[in-house]
Amino acid sequence: MLATIAARLGQMAFVMFGISVLVFLIFFATPGSDPAARIAGRNASPETVEQIRHDFGFDRALPVQYAVMMKRLFVTRDLTSFVNRGQKVIPEVLDAIPATLSLVGGAAVLWVLGSLAVGVAAAALRDTVVDRGLMILTLIGISAPVFWLGEVMNLLSQSRYHDTWLFSWVPGLGYVPLSESVGGWFKALVIPWITLAVLYIGIYGRVLRANLIEAYSEDYIRTARAKGLSPARIMLRHALRTSLLPFVTMFGLDFGALVGGAALLTEVVFGLNGVGRLTFHALQNLDLPVILATVIYASFFVVAANAVVDMLYAVIDPRVRA
Amino acid sequence: MTMRLGRAALAGAALLTTTAIAASAQTREELMEQHRGGTLRLVASAAGGTIDPQINYTAQYWQVMQLVYDGLLTFQKAGGEEGGVVVADLATEIPEPTNDGKTYVFQLRDGIKFSDGSDVGVDDVVASFQRIFKISGPTSGTFYNGIVGAEACIAAPPDCTLEGGVVGDEAARTVTINLVAPDPEFLLKISVPHAVILPAETPATDAGVTPIPGTGPYYFESYNPNESLVMSRNPHFQEWSAEAQPDGYVDRIEYGFGLTDEAQVTAVQNGQADWMFDQPPADRLNEIGTQYAEQVHVNPLTAFWYAPMNTNLPPFDDVRVRQAVNYAIDRNALVQVFGGAVLAQPVCQILPPGFPGHEDTCVYTQDPGTTWTAPDMDKARALVEESGTAGQDVTVVVEDTTVSRGVGTYLQSVLTDLGYNASVNAISSNIQFTYIQNTNNNVQISVSQWYQDYPAASNFLNVLLSCASFHPGSDASVNISGYCNPDLDARMQAAMDLAVTDPEAANAEWAKIDQAFMAEAPVAPLFTPKAIDFLSTRVGNYVFSNQYKWVMSEAWVQ
Amino acid sequence: MSLPSEPVLAPAAEVAGSGPSRPAEGRGPWRTAVRRLRRNRSAMVSLAVLLAVAALTLLAPAYAGWLGIDPFRSNLAGTTVIDGQSVPVMEPSTTGLGLGVTPIGPTWDLGGYLLGADNQGRDVAARLLYGGRNSLLIAGSATALCLVLATLVGLVAGYMGGIVDMVLSRILDVLWAFPVYLLAISLSIVLLTSAFTIGPVTITAGSLLLPIGIIGVIYVPYVARPIRARVLTLRQSEFVLAAIGLGLPTGRILRKDVLPNLLPTLIVFVPILLALAITTESALSYLSIGVQPPDASWGTIIQDGQTLLYSRPWVALAPGLAIVVTVLALNVLGDAVRDALDARGHGR
Numbered sequence A: 001m002l003a004t005i006a007a008r009l010g011q012m013a014f015v016m017f018g019i020s021v022l023v024f025l026i027f028f029a030t031p032g033s034d035p036a037a038r039i040a041g042r043n044a045s046p047e048t049v050e051q052i053r054h055d056f057g058f059d060r061a062l063p064v065q066y067a068v069m070m071k072r073l074f075v076t077r078d079l080t081s082f083v084n085r086g087q088k089v090i091p092e093v094l095d096a097i098p099a100t101l102s103l104v105g106g107a108a109v110l111w112v113l114g115s116l117a118v119g120v121a122a123a124a125l126r127d128t129v130v131d132r133g134l135m136i137l138t139l140i141g142i143s144a145p146v147f148w149l150g151e152v153m154n155l156l157s158q159s160r161y162h163d164t165w166l167f168s169w170v171p172g173l174g175y176v177p178l179s180e181s182v183g184g185w186f187k188a189l190v191i192p193w194i195t196l197a198v199l200y201i202g203i204y205g206r207v208l209r210a211n212l213i214e215a216y217s218e219d220y221i222r223t224a225r226a227k228g229l230s231p232a233r234i235m236l237r238h239a240l241r242t243s244l245l246p247f248v249t250m251f252g253l254d255f256g257a258l259v260g261g262a263a264l265l266t267e268v269v270f271g272l273n274g275v276g277r278l279t280f281h282a283l284q285n286l287d288l289p290v291i292l293a294t295v296i297y298a299s300f301f302v303v304a305a306n307a308v309v310d311m312l313y314a315v316i317d318p319r320v321r322a
Numbered sequence B: 001m002t003m004r005l006g007r008a009a010l011a012g013a014a015l016l017t018t019t020a021i022a023a024s025a026q027t028r029e030e031l032m033e034q035h036r037g038g039t040l041r042l043v044a045s046a047a048g049g050t051i052d053p054q055i056n057y058t059a060q061y062w063q064v065m066q067l068v069y070d071g072l073l074t075f076q077k078a079g080g081e082e083g084g085v086v087v088a089d090l091a092t093e094i095p096e097p098t099n100d101g102k103t104y105v106f107q108l109r110d111g112i113k114f115s116d117g118s119d120v121g122v123d124d125v126v127a128s129f130q131r132i133f134k135i136s137g138p139t140s141g142t143f144y145n146g147i148v149g150a151e152a153c154i155a156a157p158p159d160c161t162l163e164g165g166v167v168g169d170e171a172a173r174t175v176t177i178n179l180v181a182p183d184p185e186f187l188l189k190i191s192v193p194h195a196v197i198l199p200a201e202t203p204a205t206d207a208g209v210t211p212i213p214g215t216g217p218y219y220f221e222s223y224n225p226n227e228s229l230v231m232s233r234n235p236h237f238q239e240w241s242a243e244a245q246p247d248g249y250v251d252r253i254e255y256g257f258g259l260t261d262e263a264q265v266t267a268v269q270n271g272q273a274d275w276m277f278d279q280p281p282a283d284r285l286n287e288i289g290t291q292y293a294e295q296v297h298v299n300p301l302t303a304f305w306y307a308p309m310n311t312n313l314p315p316f317d318d319v320r321v322r323q324a325v326n327y328a329i330d331r332n333a334l335v336q337v338f339g340g341a342v343l344a345q346p347v348c349q350i351l352p353p354g355f356p357g358h359e360d361t362c363v364y365t366q367d368p369g370t371t372w373t374a375p376d377m378d379k380a381r382a383l384v385e386e387s388g389t390a391g392q393d394v395t396v397v398v399e400d401t402t403v404s405r406g407v408g409t410y411l412q413s414v415l416t417d418l419g420y421n422a423s424v425n426a427i428s429s430n431i432q433f434t435y436i437q438n439t440n441n442n443v444q445i446s447v448s449q450w451y452q453d454y455p456a457a458s459n460f461l462n463v464l465l466s467c468a469s470f471h472p473g474s475d476a477s478v479n480i481s482g483y484c485n486p487d488l489d490a491r492m493q494a495a496m497d498l499a500v501t502d503p504e505a506a507n508a509e510w511a512k513i514d515q516a517f518m519a520e521a522p523v524a525p526l527f528t529p530k531a532i533d534f535l536s537t538r539v540g541n542y543v544f545s546n547q548y549k550w551v552m553s554e555a556w557v558q
Numbered sequence C: 001m002s003l004p005s006e007p008v009l010a011p012a013a014e015v016a017g018s019g020p021s022r023p024a025e026g027r028g029p030w031r032t033a034v035r036r037l038r039r040n041r042s043a044m045v046s047l048a049v050l051l052a053v054a055a056l057t058l059l060a061p062a063y064a065g066w067l068g069i070d071p072f073r074s075n076l077a078g079t080t081v082i083d084g085q086s087v088p089v090m091e092p093s094t095t096g097l098g099l100g101v102t103p104i105g106p107t108w109d110l111g112g113y114l115l116g117a118d119n120q121g122r123d124v125a126a127r128l129l130y131g132g133r134n135s136l137l138i139a140g141s142a143t144a145l146c147l148v149l150a151t152l153v154g155l156v157a158g159y160m161g162g163i164v165d166m167v168l169s170r171i172l173d174v175l176w177a178f179p180v181y182l183l184a185i186s187l188s189i190v191l192l193t194s195a196f197t198i199g200p201v202t203i204t205a206g207s208l209l210l211p212i213g214i215i216g217v218i219y220v221p222y223v224a225r226p227i228r229a230r231v232l233t234l235r236q237s238e239f240v241l242a243a244i245g246l247g248l249p250t251g252r253i254l255r256k257d258v259l260p261n262l263l264p265t266l267i268v269f270v271p272i273l274l275a276l277a278i279t280t281e282s283a284l285s286y287l288s289i290g291v292q293p294p295d296a297s298w299g300t301i302i303q304d305g306q307t308l309l310y311s312r313p314w315v316a317l318a319p320g321l322a323i324v325v326t327v328l329a330l331n332v333l334g335d336a337v338r339d340a341l342d343a344r345g346h347g348r
Helices: A002-029 A035-040 A046-056 A062-075 A089-124 A129-143 A146-160 A182-215 A219-226 A231-262 A264-270 A275-284 A288-316 B007-013 B028-035 B059-068 B122-134 B150-155 B261-269 B282-290 B319-328 B331-338 B377-387 B402-417 B429-437 B461-465 B486-501 B503-520 C029-039 C041-058 C060-067 C124-160 C162-177 C180-193 C209-218 C220-234 C238-245 C250-286 C298-306 C314-341
Strands: B039-044 B073-075 B086-088 B103-107 B166-169 B174-178 B218-224 B228-233 B252-257 B296-300 B303-308 B344-346 B393-399 B421-427 B448-451 B523-534 C079-082 C085-088 C090-092 C101-103 C196-198 C201-203
Touching (some): A035 B429, A089 A182, A089 A231, A129 C250, A129 C314, A146 A182, A182 A231, A182 A264, A231 A275, A264 A275, A275 A288, A275 C180, A288 C162, B039 B261, B059 B252, B122 B150, B122 B174, B282 C101, B319 B402, B319 B503, B331 B402, B402 B421, B421 B429, B421 C180, B486 B503, C029 C041, C041 C124, C085 C090, C124 C220, C124 C298, C124 C314, C162 C209, C162 C220, C180 C209, C180 C250, C209 C220, C220 C250, C238 C250, C250 C298
Parallel strands (some): B039 B252, B393 B421
Antiparallel strands (some): B073 B086, B166 B174, B228 B252, C090 C101
């Protein structure tokens, strides 16, 4: 057991290292990415640009620059941004984590519960109006781009109907820390939660439905029915369990990616200062230190989430030998 | 200057503010008693970079630097064109240059303190000027290289002493600045934030996010570029000159970052914010112009949007093609892209309207005269045919902002109409500006803007089109067209020399130089934008300065 | 609650391998499936809808020609006729301060600007049709590519196990954690400076191979990992174990026993991937990879509509609806295909 965990950790480190190297190379392979002139300022004289290039070490060999940056990121932990000079990257990322965790955590609760309800209902009431209706709703949820849905929610809740009873409780856009006000934290996040969850309810609901329908044709369900178990019990305790495998797999992928900052468009639209938004700005500004930090942070969560999911397989479906 | 404004805009003209406190006959003391206090909440989509006043080169932060720092001289905190007038700030008065215009002796005021309580002394002034070079500030090689000793400083920044250039006399409390040659723009150059006076012990590195004490009515209390910039009242501030650095009404200014432009408009509408930095997006303009008209102020900017054409690459190495582009562009259509005739005006010259040296002329229109009327497609097509370049590939490089994309898409359409195989490509705003400057990237045509640093014609013509601004293979080559004309260079130098003795004649000469450049058409001027200030209902006493835009210290919230 | 309660037909000995030699009617399983499909009304309706969508997008040039416009040409100064009156396509605001210019809204008149104009004054309806071509081509190809790659990877990783599984899974991890936006930004600038050639194919920033390739690859982990999980389960099922026991070659087991049981999972992913592909394509073209202005795709029209959301919401709604209709039709058809192919006869 310990050996597997250690091996997995080793692989994780390898993946993170690999990605950081790739990011570094992509950055320097991009024409126009050289930060010296951008740091030096608009219309700086060539001497100024050269001086900046030297001060920041951009004239050194790439492997040296990579090593220096990694050292400053992990060892001395004082790596600073290219764009917001003087701002330390690690505290920046750490400060942004609560907003992302709040957003993604809440949305995950919503979408898991929602998709379970939708998937079970659609499979149980297969081919009825309910099933058809749910199918249409879930497909609309999948087809609506998150950035569009978010802006529409803002249009309705902040602008058009802000003064009606429906949305007057909605506070201004932005993240309210839990430590500051629980009520404020909750109210500020309700609409972002719904926006983010809609897409995933659509996906997971459909996948669950398909898997449940397939599970019903399996032998062990026939056995359960022959044993005289109630339909509800069959559905919830037997069919659901084995249908959860792909569900949990995808959840690991999505949750890991989202915690790592994949919800960047949602965070931007709702003004939440999370890791996703940080990543977004860093990418737009080609701010290498922040990009490196956020990518390494993201890849850690992706790999960790997948590792946890793999370990859960044996628990969920005993037929799988991990 | 003729403004092509529609009927509706006349209603808006009533809101075009150009005067200072003309509201009532109350004195400033009375107003201060009545309205002092409160917190001003500002919003922007992103922070503006470093809060080191000697490095930051963004319009966003120059607007707040004026509240926190002072130089020997500064631009008057007044409305409209009055805002471009230089007045004495930390110096007692503006000195007359001596020694054939090469020496200025500034008498330092007494009794002014930094926000950390220390007194402002001659050593602080000398150290601040040295610091400009020690930190390799963006304008150290362009604005301040005329100071004696500057060349040595630029070559070896850490050891900068400006020997013989900036000399302090403790006993007489004066600072003497010696220039290599007379420079009529020098007083303008030391009025910008890059030349403010900081405590002598300020470290000679980019301050980044660490606030530096200043002498203004506010000081930077905290700065987190992902969250907000907070300014509070400077406890050691005592107003010494209302025109140079007036005391502020509000007690605190909170500048929050992170809302999209749509969200900012909604925030101001809902009263959650008092002002938004970004320009309102196109689909909200009508809304705020009708339902929130009393909260909107529109003011002209001394700036222009233009399309530099690479004069060293085909097809734009042929002057006929460049002229054809100028003839073919429907500048009214671009005005639509920007938000309508109230917000932008077509231009066909480099110097913007209202700028010293500007004279209305327009050659590239259907009836050449003083203003642009309509595009002349026939002439444009004839020129393209003459040049024989039709069918070539052309790529327009723009920023990924909505307006820039819109302008680029339109230009692609025009170039296709002219017979080229045109495409448009948007890249991140943060790198587009340096990307289009570097000749290694072979950018044929792009879309860019230029805003004034200070009101002088050379700030546009000499900076954008002189041979000295063209550095092949460098990211910092702001003569994006790569246009080097030694004759015009000489004329510009002559005009700058003439300005020492006869500014009027110099401006007339600048106007002619502007026309001479446009005859060669290295760029296609597009339009000059106006700035929109959208304020919440509680903000009072709005003053707009041509130099620094909305003067925040003049506003009150209660 | 109603559960499929038909008697279960015993699976005709799949273990022995089912070739085309079926008893009784002499029809193969595929022909039986097609017959079942044809009898499914909703499947036929959705097939018709899909064909209609495809036909409409192919007829885009005809529509634009009939309207007499070029939907890729900026029309900022243009005018159009509504109710006999000539109005500018981009209407300046005439009330209040006169700020802003608004494109005309939907005229609901097939003769011009049916869905209104976008912020360059172009006809949205015509662009919608042209956009469908790009969207369907890119999304369809990317989905196909993704499913093929994911099935391969998931099959091999799940069935082989061991080192092969470990290496493949880590590659999937790298792929899923990879910052695609960074790659896209970087690629768009690299290609802006110089196009690159692979063999006979020149790739510029506008090449549609780029979004197809990128989308097809980045979603592989999303499909491959559930496939792998399914394969891990199937590997322990009795008919696979029996096949292994019989000494059948691995390739045959994978093809005849494992793969058909993956079909339901794959089919459910088709409409999901299609919708995700269209949205991702929109993000990529925003970063200047793939569909370049003034060309259109449903995703780029949605992007254009974002800037007009508060004044002309139809510009963003119309392509969204088009996506929903297409994905819905595909989904109904997919479900019906799965039912028709159901070897155990649990379909209708």
